[in-house]
Amino acid sequence: MAKSDKKRGASFLNGVPNLLILKLLSRREMYGYELVRSIQQASGEALVFAEGCIYPLLHVLEEEGCISSREQAINGRTRLYYLLTGKGEQRLAEMEREWDRVRQGVVQALNWEPVS
Amino acid sequence: MAKSDKKRGASFLNGVPNLLILKLLSRREMYGYELVRSIQQASGEALVFAEGCIYPLLHVLEEEGCISSREQAINGRTRLYYLLTGKGEQRLAEMEREWDRVRQGVVQALNWEPVS
């Protein structure tokens, strides 16, 4: 494998799963497996995150008190439904602001014309 | 320190230094120390990356052949000026496309209305 073919993991995705989980759960209750596919769908197939990313994030968010869970049995399978808490709403607002701040910063830098 | 006060590093910055270095160097030759401050300035003070992030990235990009360097002595200090190569232009185009793809995906997901 040529040196130029090395993986370039700089994928602009850091923090996006966290933001989108909170956003989707602010609209309605969802369970983990559902979130994985809903993020994909909601982003127009642009964003796909592995279960190995989503499930641990849900556990952290619940520990932090940003979401709460409720168990429900469906067809013999058990689903863990999550929903945003008040604290989660605050966190979501913070993250949306931060996303916008970064987005604007990048856009501005990309369009920046150096003062000659 | 309360559990809720833990560091939340999800900062949406992954890959941004790489993108902006290439973008700024596509406009004119710059040296590392200059890049650190130019990124900050060009983003309207929104984005600040440490030297410990920028310098190693420059070395990697040069190894990959995306940028080339030229040494110049100024006032007894030595500056390493970098400039984009043809390959670097390609890489920049790829990364701009990827940034846009992710940006659009996030915007779409944030504005997404679930079909009830």
Next chain:
DNA sequence: TTGACATGCCTAAAAGCTTTAGGTATAAAT
């Protein structure tokens, strides 16, 4: 002239997040 600060380069360890690559179990479909 000495002390502080900005310039200009560098690196290694720590911290953080996502991917990869599994594992377990039940229901549905072929």
Next chain:
DNA sequence: ATTTATACCTAAAGCTTTTAGGCATGTCAA
């Protein structure tokens, strides 16, 4: 009966940025 989809989970690897230094020269004020 076997494969596929559902539904949960975790640990290790892989990448990137931050933190926290180090080294050396020039400038400016005290």
